[in-house]
Amino acid sequence: MGRGEIVFRALCVLFFAALLPYAWQLGEIRRFGEVGSGFWPLWVLAFATVLSLFLFLQGLGSARRDPRQKTAAQPTSAEARRCLAAMVIVLAYLLILPWFGFVITTPLFILVFMFGLGERRVGLLGSAPLLITIGLFFFFIKFIQIPLPRGSGVFLTFSRMLY
């Protein structure tokens, strides 16, 4: 079992255990006759803590017995890097989206995301971002009328001219 997996199992235990006290606090809120807001989450979290602890200890045990044994396929560092890059690009897009608006950020996102996935064909990098954005704009914003983020300030004014 790889170190990553042990860490993940430990994080699971921490997540569920850390929420237990919050569930406990909710216990006082209830209607006449019923079990209250805290009952269900408390039991769910308690079971989850026990199960995740079991998995964690089991993982530790098997790691000690045979440290080289791998249960899950571990990504190589190059794979992990590529995947992390994809996540960072998406997160960055979602973070700037409310400020600069859908119309401006989306072609940028597509361009960077495609590049991040290893795309190097210049023609494609030049055309796809614009075409996809235009397609999504007409289908989702104009036709289906989803008010995708317009941005703020100057960008809001710009978006407002379009939708």
Add this chain to the structure above:
Amino acid sequence: MLEHYWTALTTVLQPVNLVAILLGSLWGIVAGALPGISASMAVVLGIPFTFGMQPVTAFSMLVSVYCGAITGGSITAILFGIPGEPSAVCTVVEGHSMAKQGHAAKAMWIAIIASAVGGVFSVFVMMFATPLVATFALAFGPAEYFALMVLGLSVVSSLSGRSLTKGFLSCLFGLFLATVGTDGITGAERFTFGTSVLLGGIGFVIAMVGLLAASEVFAEAEQPFKEKTASAEYRGLRAEIPRWVEWRRHLGILGWSSTLGTVVGALPGAGATIASFLAYGEASRWSKRPEKFGKGAEDGLIAAEAANNASTGGSLTVLLALGIPGSNTTAMLLGAFMIHGLQAGPLLLVQRPDVVYGIFIAALLTNLIMILTTIWGVRLFLQLNRLPYSVFASVIMLLCVIGAFGINNSVDDLYVMFIFGVIGYLMAKFEYPTAPAVLGLVLGDLAELSFRRGLVLSQGDPMVFVSRPISALLLLLSLVALFYPLLRKRMGIPAES
């Protein structure tokens, strides 16, 4: 009654109505296949087009949008492993596995046939057994709802894959997520930590899009650059036209799932998603090849698709009989009734038999026409396979983003979706199945609230859950279901490989 059907048939067969049904089901299939547009949204978007139409034409179209959307969800689920509709989660589990093994066309055919059979079955129930279904649905109080949800949750053992422990943990995670937000019984805020982001709870469509779709894009990003989209090997639909011999052995599951789907669809608050999970779980228990579940089991795919389409008829039954919408989408239809000056309820059948019988016939026709329109939809979405991979991945990611935003028009939901994308990626990496988490999230809310509602009604007496016959029976079944895989293992029958 017969002459009503005759009049309705001649009305619906008029070209204008046929065109409405055709267009409606085409739109439904496209909308259903896109993860950004839910069935109810598809119907809402169709309503303005019905202004000025005759009521029969209008509702023929809207009903075909509804049925089309539920079927359309299976297209992207099978081809790309991305559920276009929440009700297609089980379809992803089995159908996409089949596609990965090179049986995409076969899986698609199974989904199409099972959907059509489930849909047609439920329409017949709607035509001839409306009072029966309505009575049965009304007999369901909180205790019965709770027991039904427990039965649904017991599917977890068959959704778990290699490790039962991990499956249960994943399901508990989903159950916990369902408790986040404003408590439906006391109104207290739970696990919101003072922010407004989680006030409305974690929308399960948003979590599902992240867990199942965005995570897939992240996982694929690990691979070195691919020029082309790695399309599932697709031998063309014609080569895989299903044969009667193959289908004969599935008839039992087909019938049982259609029945279950119709009944669950009739329960307000339940719906296509819960119906498909329940039928899938039942199929995993009674299937002769349970070891294939999770790895491309035809039985599982049939059960899920038959049930989610059968739920449309069940939902329409209570809508037409009582004016009570059994799902979000039928709630939209109720609104459309009002716009057209009709009042759905017990008197509609007396006042406007032409509309009610027209809807029956239109629903029947839709489910048949859909065999053709779905094939068209498959061809359309296969075109996505032709895109260079980098473009394809960007489009899928943007559909996830737009889909997550469109539910509540809220930017906060985008971050929720992203976080679930990362969680889903990690879970897949460390071999924690994600389907049980979706199961817990979908059923958890109704399970908890029905449980507590039952106690409010009984003033704290827990005996309600076992003293009522339907509830007791369902709970007993779930107990059996939960331990059945363990027993089978003990008895030496291979349940897991």
Add this chain to the structure above:
Amino acid sequence: MQRLVLLLLSVFFFALPGSLTAAYPERPIEIIVPFGVGGGSDTAARAIVPALEKVLKAKIVVTNMPGGGATKGMLHVAQQPADGYTILAITTSHFIDAVKPKARSNLLEDFVPVARYQLDITGVLVGGKAPFKNLKDLIDYGKKNPRQLKFAGTSPGGWSEIQTLSFAKLAGIQMTFVPYASGAEIKAAMLGGHIHGAMEEVAETLPLIKAGQIRALAMISESRHPALPDVPTTVEQGINHTKGLTRGFAVRKGTPPDLVKLLADAVKKAMEDPSYKKFEQENYLHIRKGYLPLDEFRKAWEEEVSLYKEILKDAGF
């Protein structure tokens, strides 16, 4: 070229909301409905919009932002510029929220009223199989069996619970409130006999009442409901409770007063439009005077807020 100059100008003057009022409305106005598509509040807003568009000569977009018991949409509007282009559709839930200690945005402090356009009527409904033939049966049963009367509603600590509790208090009985997730589930539970009844706005339930599957025992109102002339009112029965569900519009505090006035007048005119009148009549929303502009609406807000404060305190929220 001219458009470009205008655009640049508008960019520069963006920070000065007042400077744009001369041309108001020069772009689409957005109405935020803090509830889901298809609900009562959404249907009402969408019904008045076409008429409002005609009066204001501008496009109006209805956006649904459900979540957190009407809070999410309200927060969104509170964060938009106070320029009159983002309008919040409000209901009685917002008055009740203003009382709660944990409120994230307070209607009384962060918003100014535009106008009320509907005052809906609640009915006391029971299932067709319930043993109560009239209000007296119900109250007698309630007096003999405290807490045994089970009435359902959709929002715990919100409008339907408060309406139920206020009625029970004035009728001198103790009821058990059973929260459900939607009106559909409540109707099914009433028909199936799992609960005794519910306090609900009657428009949507009329078909079931007419078919005899649900019985209306009383209307919480001063005057009888034209669609149900045989059903007595609470006032006739000696219960002095006539509150109904308010639907109206509000804008962010700081919006120029002349603009708010313009909007209030527009709502009044829109309500006289035949398309909206037809909707009102079909759904029996015209029985009580709906329109209440600006300061009068504000007075109604404050009255209701103080009333709900008391009821919530009694109920222990």
